[in-house]
Amino acid sequence: VNQPISGFSATEGVNENPICEGSTLHLSAAVSGGTGITYNWSGPGSYSALNNQTPTRINILESSGEGTYTVSAVNACGTQTSTTTAINVHRHILLLSADAGPNPICEGSTLNLTATYNGTPLPSSDVSWSWDGPGFSVTGQQNTSVTNIPIADDGSAFNVHATNACGTQDATTN
Numbered sequence: 001v002n003q004p005i006s007g008f009s010a011t012e013g014v015n016e017n018p019i020c021e022g023s024t025l026h027l028s029a030a031v032s033g034g035t036g037i038t039y040n041w042s043g044p045g046s047y048s049a050l051n052n053q054t055p056t057r058i059n060i061l062e063s064s065g066e067g068t069y070t071v072s073a074v075n076a077c078g079t080q081t082s083t084t085t086a087i088n089v090h091r092h093i094l095l096l097s098a099d100a101g102p103n104p105i106c107e108g109s110t111l112n113l114t115a116t117y118n119g120t121p122l123p124s125s126d127v128s129w130s131w132d133g134p135g136f137s138v139t140g141q142q143n144t145s146v147t148n149i150p151i152a153d154d155g156s157a158f159n160v161h162a163t164n165a166c167g168t169q170d171a172t173t174n
Contacts, residue, residue, distance in 0.1 A: 007032025018088040020166035043069035133158035
């Protein structure tokens with residue numbers, strides 16, 4: 001006698017959403033009841049894991065790993081399907097740099113601060129930005145300006161901090 005599948009659910013690993021590129025994604029299916037169950041997974045980038053209740057996907061990339069994963073549980077009594085939450089894969093912020101210009105600048109002018117990084121552009125919602133320097137602080141902007149620059153700031157550096165799920169990168173103007 002086979003017992004029907006009950007209490008079926010699918011999850012990603014604990015605290016893994018969002019996940020950083022290059023990490024391992026841990027998937028898991030669970031039931032509260034049922035016998036003789038086979039689990040089959042599918043997901044973005046033609047991902048599949050057959051006959052596996054708890055598969056892992058190593059070295060995950062945004063281009064092929066971000067999206068929704070689905071698992072089906074099958075036994076002699078029928079099939080049930082469950083979907084995990086959509087997995088959001090974040091890219092690392094690489095080689096962050098900061099620049100200030102014009103340089104040299106005249107007292108009372110506007111100093112433009114710009115931050116750049118290596119690699120493809122990150123979605124604006126993926127990164128939080130902050131800048132600080134002498135008597136100056138701003139959040140939420142990748143690029144910003146300091147108006148009415150005083151002579152007291154001559155030789156001062158401004159710092160940018162870029163943070164996403166993969167960590168914080170810092171850079172200082174020269």
